Amino acid sequence: MQAEIITIGDEILIGQIVDTNSAFIGKEFNKFGISVYQITSIQDDKSHILQALKEAEANADIIIITGGLGPTKDDITKHTICEYFNDTLVEDKSVLANVEQIFSKWSSAPLLDVNKQQALVPSKASVLMNHNGTAPGMWLEKNGKVFVSLPGVPYEMKALITDQVIPKLRQQFHFPYILHKTILTYGKGESALAEDIFKWEEALPSFIKLAYLPSLGRVRLRLSGKSQDRKKLEEEIQKQVDLLLPQIEDIFVGFEEDKSIEAILGERLAQLGKTLSVAESCTGGKIASSFTENAGASRYFKGSVVTYATETKVDVLGVSQEMINKHSVVSKEVAEAMAKGVQKLYNTDYAISTTGNAGPEKGDSDAEVGTVWIAIATKDKVFSDVFNFGTLREKVIGRATSKAFEMLFKEI
């Protein structure tokens, strides 16, 4: 069973926003056996929307349309869908009630006519009530194909996909058994890893597919199989995993598909009853915010400091000015003193620190742009390492953050 996702909005094509919706839908659909055949992003333009709908109908069984449902004039999706289905808009009382309720509860703005127009839906559509916003989801069918139009606001779209679209699809269609096993590795590049496991990969049975999913510092190996014989598929994937693991022992982190290494780290710390604090200079709060993005961070994360200006390393973390003068602010000594300083300040079992130069210009140190010292403090030791993460600021911050997670992970 195949789906196509059509995302509508000039703002996507002119690059004002990044389309994160498609990735979410692709991931959720994949879990239960719907492959996304294509993602197509197009402008708020009637003829182009009509053409995209037609092409998608030819290629896919399920067509998900996101965006273009807002109240302002540059959104024309709803009218175009009406034209495609040879339908007219009618006011839906339940949607109108939802719009009114949302305005009375969350908004200090008055309810305007443009907002009330959100209650207009094609007469042939089943409404998917949007509890997080005013634009409803709409489910339509044509020639055995399902068309679902959803608002483009990510958290509204997500709730509608999870709570309404997927349950309705599962009810309506029969899905084959699909199994994914994702293996998270850290600290080795894609091609070196591919070379290591080349023979194993060659010998995979044809109904199991392997994908390399690299991102900063890590590679996910994803085995996917689809079959009517659930038991055989499970056994075969397990067998392949058992063959693989001894070959990647030193870089294996876990089997988590969706979880980041910092989420896994956090859970491990919480399980062990251990606590963490962070002192950041060049990463500027990125390490702390990566941990605290995950629910439940308060179980292990006690706090952090960003000591961006050099003197704050002295004032807040108690790093000695003499040490900074002698070794420079980007040095092994300062990194380790920062880790120990923050560990003491927040009284934690573990601490991470970073000090470096993210660029684009040199700062309070002679260190080359991209040079970063990362230190880890545990209850009985402190150690550190130095890296050069290149000259692009965004990349230096990202790679330093990722490497800090990797260093702490190896320690726990």
Place this chain on the structure above:
Amino acid sequence: MQAEIITIGDEILIGQIVDTNSAFIGKEFNKFGISVYQITSIQDDKSHILQALKEAEANADIIIITGGLGPTKDDITKHTICEYFNDTLVEDKSVLANVEQIFSKWSSAPLLDVNKQQALVPSKASVLMNHNGTAPGMWLEKNGKVFVSLPGVPYEMKALITDQVIPKLRQQFHFPYILHKTILTYGKGESALAEDIFKWEEALPSFIKLAYLPSLGRVRLRLSGKSQDRKKLEEEIQKQVDLLLPQIEDIFVGFEEDKSIEAILGERLAQLGKTLSVAESCTGGKIASSFTENAGASRYFKGSVVTYATETKVDVLGVSQEMINKHSVVSKEVAEAMAKGVQKLYNTDYAISTTGNAGPEKGDSDAEVGTVWIAIATKDKVFSDVFNFGTLREKVIGRATSKAFEMLFKEI
């Protein structure tokens, strides 16, 4: 002149990665008059790639292909491009030298055969040298159309687009004069704003297009015009802006297109010679990292603390335990004490603090999930406000961060 972007990779369709490349390309192209007609994301599948190339060639003058150039087996783009152009792969010595240099400089891994294969390019292609990675960009032409294949790694792709693709396109084609004016507003929703400026919008001349670009807490209004008569277009857009500004005085932030409010705030602080510190609880480092993502943050940003655990608000920021007991940790009093505490700790002109509950569960306070107190300290006062940002963790953190910027912005 129209472009189509084709992004290739199973990892996009299964949602393992978000396609940020297309937004970048769309934005850069738009600036000098290339409209992106469509973005199409497809799998690493030969027949689908061939079909997408054919359709794109029919619709667009410039076809940008990203992704699918990595060294591992699931990348088949290069071979498929060869087939489309009826071409063969040949080894390019300059690319091989680049691959060898990158390995000797950045990698501790040995240079493998799969890496050397990156030097194979279609014989008809002009190589766009990738100084940040091993996969080269490739420029091909067919029937007057330009095809450019680029690696999918964002910073490699970005450098190639900026330094090589755009200059080469400008050299080869004549572009009409295009002008955008983006007006950043803060603190009013899309539909209320649209209602406010309805008459002005109705009266816009037909060659000027208006788009609403809403994101958390802010709406960008984007006027776009395309013309051969540069002077007339500039005058008309300026005239429209002059008519608009008095109507949006209270929410107008600036004319910056690409800059975030925190980048604008940072520049203003630096110009004024003022400094900032931040104390975060529920936002967990997000405010600090948003400021420090921007180059030059060290001119005004001195540091921050994340006091995630309640006791750290006492230990690190000097908030009194008595106050916390009396008012709870999510309260006006604690927010303001945190702001004053961090302002003193880092000795800054301004300070921001947040304390709240980002969910999904209640923390060390009885406050409802989504409740956030935000305080701003200046040299002579401290003030705060309370908000409820809903029940979704990601949204609470995002909206609280955005609102904090807005509150500080109004003060400076």
